[in-house]
Each structure stands twice: as C-alpha cells, then as structure tokens.
Amino acid sequence: MTTTIRRSxxxxxxxxxxxxxxPVLDGVSASIESGEFVAVIGPNGAGKSSxxxxxxxxxxxxxxxxxxxGRGAVNEPRDRARQIAYVPQQPVFPHGMSVAEYxxxxxxxxxxxxxxxxxxxxxxxTAALERLDLERFAGRELHELSGGEAQRVSLAxxxxxxxxxxxxxxxxxxxxxxxxxxxxxxxxxxxxxxGLTVITALHDLTSAARYxxxxxxxxxxxxxxxxxxxxxxxxxxxxxxxxxxxxxxxxRDGSLVVVPMPNVNAGRQAS
Amino acid sequence: MATSGVxxxxxxxxxxxxxxxxxxxxxFIALAVLIASLSFGVAVGAADVPFNGILRSLIDHVPFVSLxxxxxxxxxxxxxxxxxxxLLLGALVGSSLAVSGAAYQGVFRNPLADPFLLGAAxxxxxxxxxxxxxxSDRSFGPLGTVPMAAFVGALLGVSIxxxxxxxxxxxxxxxxxxxxxxxxxLTACQTFLMQRHVESIQEVYGWLIGRLSTSGWTEVNLxxxxxxxxxxxxxxxxxxxxxxxxxxxEAKSLGLRPGRIRLVVIIAASFLTAAAVAVSGLIAFxxxxxxxxxxxxxxxxxxxxIPLSAILGAAFLSVGDVAARTVLSPAELPIGVVTAFVGAxxxxxxxxxxxxxx
Numbered sequence: 001m002t003t004t005i006r007r008s009x010x011x012x013x014x015x016x017x018x019x020x021x022x023p024v025l026d027g028v029s030a031s032i033e034s035g036e037f038v039a040v041i042g043p044n045g046a047g048k049s050s051x052x053x054x055x056x057x058x059x060x061x062x063x064x065x066x067x068x069x070g071r072g073a074v075n076e077p078r079d080r081a082r083q084i085a086y087v088p089q090q091p092v093f094p095h096g097m098s099v100a101e102y103x104x105x106x107x108x109x110x111x112x113x114x115x116x117x118x119x120x121x122x123x124x125x126t127a128a129l130e131r132l133d134l135e136r137f138a139g140r141e142l143h144e145l146s147g148g149e150a151q152r153v154s155l156a157x158x159x160x161x162x163x164x165x166x167x168x169x170x171x172x173x174x175x176x177x178x179x180x181x182x183x184x185x186x187x188x189x190x191x192x193x194x195g196l197t198v199i200t201a202l203h204d205l206t207s208a209a210r211y212x213x214x215x216x217x218x219x220x221x222x223x224x225x226x227x228x229x230x231x232x233x234x235x236x237x238x239x240x241x242x243x244x245x246x247x248x249x250x251x252r253d254g255s256l257v258v259v260p261m262p263n264v265n266a267g268r269q270a271s
Numbered sequence: 272m273a274t275s276g277v278x279x280x281x282x283x284x285x286x287x288x289x290x291x292x293x294x295x296x297x298x299f300i301a302l303a304v305l306i307a308s309l310s311f312g313v314a315v316g317a318a319d320v321p322f323n324g325i326l327r328s329l330i331d332h333v334p335f336v337s338l339x340x341x342x343x344x345x346x347x348x349x350x351x352x353x354x355x356x357x358l359l360l361g362a363l364v365g366s367s368l369a370v371s372g373a374a375y376q377g378v379f380r381n382p383l384a385d386p387f388l389l390g391a392a393x394x395x396x397x398x399x400x401x402x403x404x405x406x407s408d409r410s411f412g413p414l415g416t417v418p419m420a421a422f423v424g425a426l427l428g429v430s431i432x433x434x435x436x437x438x439x440x441x442x443x444x445x446x447x448x449x450x451x452x453x454x455x456x457l458t459a460c461q462t463f464l465m466q467r468h469v470e471s472i473q474e475v476y477g478w479l480i481g482r483l484s485t486s487g488w489t490e491v492n493l494x495x496x497x498x499x500x501x502x503x504x505x506x507x508x509x510x511x512x513x514x515x516x517x518x519x520x521e522a523k524s525l526g527l528r529p530g531r532i533r534l535v536v537i538i539a540a541s542f543l544t545a546a547a548v549a550v551s552g553l554i555a556f557x558x559x560x561x562x563x564x565x566x567x568x569x570x571x572x573x574x575x576x577i578p579l580s581a582i583l584g585a586a587f588l589s590v591g592d593v594a595a596r597t598v599l600s601p602a603e604l605p606i607g608v609v610t611a612f613v614g615a616x617x618x619x620x621x622x623x624x625x626x627x628x629x
Contacts, residue, residue: 058520081526088524094516096571105514109526114507116574 009034009165009197010055015063016221017050025050025061026221032199032214034164037191039212039229040201043242046218048201049089052169055199056086067165081109085161089169089201091154093142099153100138103128106160121160128159132186148179152186159190166191168200172207180204184211205246205258209233217241229256297569301582305362308586312358313350315593317600320346320354356488360550361592361606362585363494364483365557367502367547369584372558373565373576374505374540377512378533379446382566385558386544389450392555393457394428395421395548400461400475404468417478418493418549425545428457433537481554481607483592490550497546504539505577508532512573554588554607556614561587563617567624 010032017025025047032038040048053059055067057080067075067083085106093102106128107121117125129135132152137145145153151171158166171187172180188211191198202208208215209229217225217232219241225232233256238246247261314322320342328340328350342350368386375384386392398420406416431453436446465472511532514522519529547554565579588606591613595606 053520056524058523077523077528078526081524084524086521086524088521092516092518092521094571096566097513097516098570101513101572105517105525108510108514111510114511116510 009036010065010067010199012055012065013063015051015054015061015065017047017054017059017061019050019059024221025054027063028218028221028223029063030216030223030226032197034197035191035195036213037188037198037211038200038214038216039208040199040216040218041203041205041208042218042224047221048218049169050221051218052086052167052199052201056084056167057081058086078109081161081163083163084165084167085158085163087154087158087166087168087171089173091150093145093150095141095143097142098138099129099134099140099142099145099156100125102142102153103157103160106157109161109163124160124162125156128156131159131190132156147174148182151175151179151183155183155186155190164195165197165199168198170201170203173203180207187211205233205238206256209256209258233258294569294575297575297579298582301579301586305582305586305589308589309358309362312361312589312593313354315597316349316354317596318346318349320350325350352487356491357483357592358589360491360494361483361588363491363498364547364551364554365561365588365591366581366585367494367498367543368554368557369561369580369587370502370505370577371540371544371547373562373573373580374508374512374536375558376562377515377573377576378536378540380516380518381447382563383559384447385556386540386548387553387555387558388447388454389541390428390432390453390457391425391541391544392428392548392553393454393461394424394426394431395545396424396479396553397457397461397464398422398424398427399478399552400464403475403478404464404471421552422545422549424457425548426541428453429537429541429544431457477605478552479607480605481552481610482603483551483588483595483606494546494550497543501539501543501546502581505536505543506581508536508539509573509577512536512577516573552605552607554610556610556618557584557588560610560614560617 011030013029015025015028016023024045028047028051040051042048050059054061055065057077067080103125104117104121107117107124110121111117126135126138129138132155134149134152134156137149137153142150142153151174155171158168166187168187172183175183184207187198187200190196202212212229214227215225215229215232216223217237224241225237233248235246235248238248238258245261247259249257249259251257313325314320324340324342324346327338328342328347330336331338331340332351340347371386372384375386375389376382378384399417401424402416402420432446432450435453436449439445439449465475511527514525514527515529515532517525522529522532544558561584562576562580564583565576569575569579588610591609592606595604595609598604598609
C-alpha cells in the first residue's frame with residue numbers, strides 16, 4: 001500500500017457540530033494529505049458521521065474546513081461538490097429510478113445551472129458503470145439490486161463526480177464479509193488508479209487497520225488519536241475508548257487483527 | 272436526433288446508452304394524443320361547423336396565407352370567439368394543473384402532493400366566496416374581482432401551509448399535514464361565510480365546482496403569461512427535481528441548495544395553480560391523475576414527467592371539456608365534476624399501487 005503524499009487535500013480547524021443542542025463534534029482539527037486513505041473509527045455516537053457530513057457540507061458546523069482545489073480553499077457548495085464525492089451510510093435509492101439515471105446525477109456539480117447532461121457526461125457514466133462491472137444493470141431499477149450491487153452503484157455515482165476526495169460513511173455496514181472485502185478492495189484500487197483521497201468511517205477495525213494509511217479515532221466528538229494504524233490500534237487505546245476488552249493480534253503478514261476478548265473481570269464476577 | 276440534451280443519438284446501441292435514452296417515442300405519442308384531443312375538441316359542439324371549414328379557417332389564420340373557408344360569419348364567430356378560446360383555455364388549465372401537481376410532488380417527494388392539498392384550492396375558494404358574498408362587483412373576467420380574490424387566496428393558502436409546515440419541522444410529512452390543517456381552516460371560514468349569506472350559495476357553488484366558460488380570449492390572455500413563465504421555470508428545474516429525490520443531504524453533497532430550489536419551484540407552481548384556479552374555478556384531480564399516468568406509462572424521472580404532464584394535462588382537459596359540453600347537451604356539466612368522476616377512482620388506484628412506498 002504505497003502512497004505518494006503530495007499536498008494537503010483537506011484540513012479542518014476547530015470544527016464543531018451541535019445537533020439539537022447537543023454537541024456531537026467538539027473542536028476537531030486535522031489535516032489530510034492528498035492520496036491518503038484515512039479511516040475514521042470510534043464507538044457509536046463518537047461523531048464519525050457528523051465529521052464526514054461537516055466535511056461534505058451537509059451538516060451545519062462551526063470552525064473552518066478548507067478543501068483545496070489546487071488554487072486555494074473552496075467554500076461554495078458547488079465548488080466543494082466538485083472536490084468531494086460522498087457516499088452516505090444509507091444512500092437513498094428513489095423508487096422507479098434506473099441505475100443509469102442515478103449514476104448520471106453524480107454529474108450535477110459539473111453541469112451549468114439548470115443544465116442537463118451532455119454526451120460526454122453520459123460517456124463518463126458509462127465508463128464508471130463498466131469499471132465497476134455494472135453495465136448490465138444500467139437499465140435496471142435501483143430497488144431491484146442486491147446490497148452489494150447497490151453499494152457498487154453508489155460508488156459509480158461517486159466516481160462520475162470526478163472529485164479528488166471520496167468520503168464514505170460506513171460503506172460496508174450492510175454487506176456480508178465477502179462483499180465487505182470486495183468493496184474495500186475496490187475503493188483502494190480506485191484510490192490508487194485515480195489518485196483519490198479517501199476518508200471513510202469504518203466499523204470493522206481489522207479492515208481499518210488493513211486499508212488505512214492513517215486512522216482517526218474519535219470519542220465523545222473529539223479526536224482521541226490520529227496516526228498510523230500500528231500507533232493508534234493498540235489494545236490499551238482501543239480498550240479504553242471502546243469500553244471493552246479488545247485484543248490486537250498480529251497476522252503472519254504483519255497486518256493487525258482486532259478481536260473482542262472475554263471480559264476477565266466479568267467472568268470472575270459471574271463465577 | 273439529440274434533443275434538449277437529454278436524448279442520445281439513435282446510432283448508439285449499447286445497453287448502457289440505451290438505458291440513458293429517455294423514451295422519445297413517448298413524446299411523439301403524447302403530442303399525437305394532444306393533437307387528436309384538440310382536433311376532437313374543436314370539431315365537436317352544439318353548433319354545426321363543418322370540420323373541413325374549421326381546417327381551412329385555421330390555415331387561413333396562418334400569417335401570409337389566405338384561403339376561402341366556406342364558413343358563414345356566424346360560424347367563424349362561434350369558432351374563433353367561442354370554441355377555440357374555450358378549447359385553448361381548457362388545454363392551458365389542464366396543462367397548468369398537471370405541471371403544478373408534478374412539481375409539488377417532486378418538491379415534497381410525495382406522490383400524493385397536489386395543488387389542492389396544500390391549501391391553494393381552499394384559499395382560492397375562500398377568496399372567491401368572500402367577493403361573491405360581500406361585493407356587488409362580481410366580474411369573472413380578467414382582472415375581475417372574483418379571479419383576483421381567488422388568486423390572492425390561493426397564494427395565501429400555500430403561504431400559510433409553507434409557514435406552518437416550516438415551523439413544525441423540515442419533513443415532507445409536516446408540510447403536507449400543515450396543508451391539510453390550513454385547508455381545513457380556510458374551508459371552515461368559507462363555509463361560515465356561505466352560511467351567513469345563503470342567498471349566494473348557488474353562485475359560490477357554481478364557481479367552486481369548476482367551469483371553463485370564456486368571454487372571448489380574455490381568460491386565455493390572463494392565464495397564458497403565467498403558464499409561459501411559471502411553466503418554463505418548472506421545466507428548467509426538471510433535473511433538479513430528480514436530484515431532490517435523493518433527499519436533501521445527498522442533494523447538498525451534489526452541490527445544490529435544496530431549500531432554494533424548493534422555494535423557487537413552489538412559488539412557480541403556486542402562481543401557476545392560482546392563475547389556473549382564478550380563470551376556471553376548482554378543477555380537482557388533474558394534478559394527481561396526469562403525472563401518475565405518465566409515471567406508470569413511461570417512468571418516474573421528472574425530465575419525462577414534467578413535459579409529458581404538460582402535454583397530457585392539456586389533452587385530458589380538452590377531452591374532458593367536450594364531455595362536459597355534450598353529455599347533458601344542451602345543458603352543461605361542470606368540468607370539475609367530469610375530472611372528479613375520472614380522478615377519484617384513479618386516485619384510489621394510485622393509492623393501491625403505491626402501497627408500501629408511502
């Protein structure tokens with residue numbers, strides 16, 4: 001997993017999100033380099049989705065989020081959308097919409113105001129569908145797809161964004177183990193192919209350790225740790241922040257495997 | 272054969288490009304249905320006007336063309352001062368209501384949203400009733416007090432629904448419920464007024480059930496500018512309405528401002544509804560029936576639903592008006608009764624078909 005670190009793609013400074021009066025993200029600051037694969041991990045309610053939504057511009061936030069398009073920070077929703085493609089945790093698949101129509105909506109930020117797609121846009125969508133082996137589904141309605149197919153279709157829409165930054169919120173949460181690996185392999189392939197910066201929330205810590213260049217551990221809306229997987233994903237750190245006994249094993253190839261361990265204290269109390 | 276940037280050339284035959292192509296054939300079929308409906312509408316009437324003469328008269332009115340029509344002066348007057356304006360008024364009202372309905376359904380992401388569900392009709396009804404029962408000036412013509420009061424009332428009804436819905440939350444359901452609440456309140460006000468002025472009930476009732484009566488071209492001239500401007504605004508937003516189907520979060524992530532789009536489309540659809548209601552009274556169900564026929568037959572993309580609703584809405588009300596004029600001839604059936612006869616059962620079918628999606 002070699003990555004060429006080129007320049008800052010995204011930086012946030014003291015970013016906070018308040019939802020219905022409750023702070024869900026509290027003063028997060030970080031900088032993410034171009035081409036990096038960053039996994040955002042943390043227990044439920046840690047603020048993972050809120051951080052991603054703030055970056056995408058979906059959640060109202062305080063503080064500064066700077067997306068660089070190579071010429072300086074971009075703040076207008078349209079300009080930002082050209083820089084960031086977003087795959088939400090549960091993408092909305094409108095009833096009656098075909099895969100082709102859905103993927104083409106990914107070109108929205110590139111069209112003139114009130115404009116419609118050109119043949120060039122359709123060619124891009126065609127290429128994205130072919131790249132993800134989805135061309136035979138083009139005319140099919142979204143609700144006819146399986147979970148794995150639907151996830152790939154939402155990725156295809158993100159690809160036709162042609163944005164250098166790809167944000168994904170738990171892209172594997174609805175998939176079985178085989179499809180989880182297939183989707184993450186695909187995301188990593190696309191990142192290397194196209195030089196994308198990938199920021200993704202991940203529930204599965206072993207996957208986070210395997211794919212990410214750096215891991216951001218959030219807890220209670222704050223950045224608890226941010227660094228290389230080996231540094232962040234230790235038994236002590238994970239157990240402390242997840243409030244459980246977590247073991248970190250080292251596989252033969254050197255990768256980390258994160259597993260829940262029996263709670264020794266609980267066992268003693270029970271006996 | 273690329274048209275309006277949506278349709279792709281016929282020479283591209285891969286599965287993918289075929290999937291991207293919107294059904295051009297459906298546009299031709301819809302236009303054929305409209306032409307057939309308008310021809311039927313112009314040919315049928317109480318007075319005997321030969322179809323050949325009608326055709327010749329139409330051609331005679333093309334600039335720089337002169338043709339002997341063979342029609343008497345009376346027939347010419349019937350044709351050009353009564354039958355054609357009324358036909359065009361029906362077409363414009365039908366098109367306006369269908370496009371407004373489709374636009375509301377897109378904006379609120381609810382297939383049952385309708386101009387009449389958001390307080391527009393109740394507001395218009397109250398406005399018109401207020402004038403009929405309190406004013407001696409009961410002119411129905413353009414800029415007459417009844418259409419203008421209906422116009423103001425329709426906008427007021429939608430504004431109350433929007434304000435109430437916004438205060439209750441940002442969900443689609445809260446807006447529709449606000450529409451139900453404001454419609455109930457405005458209808459109650461109207462009923463109260465009618466009870467206090469029983470002598471005007473017949474007149475109010477005549478307006479409420481909808482009618483397409485014309486005095487020459489005046490109603491057409493009143494509605495046409497609204498149709499042109501508001502219809503264009505909605506048509507230009509057809510792709511945005513497709514993006515809004517993804518929900519606000521995803522629309523924002525694609526670079527749109529959903530709130531702004533929603534506001535623009537609601538204003539355009541409300542003005543269009545108000546203008547149609549002002550000249551025709553309350554003609555229910557067109558805004559639901561037509562967009563759903565398009566969805567069932569062709570697809571749910573607003574790039575198809577908006578233009579085809581405009582065409583088929585015009586065709587539907589043109590034919591509906593022929594039925595209204597001829598079924599009980601020489602008496603006339605209110606057009607609102609005809610559309611409700613067709614619309615109510617259809618509404619039930621739509622409810623049944625959309626089960627599980629609501």
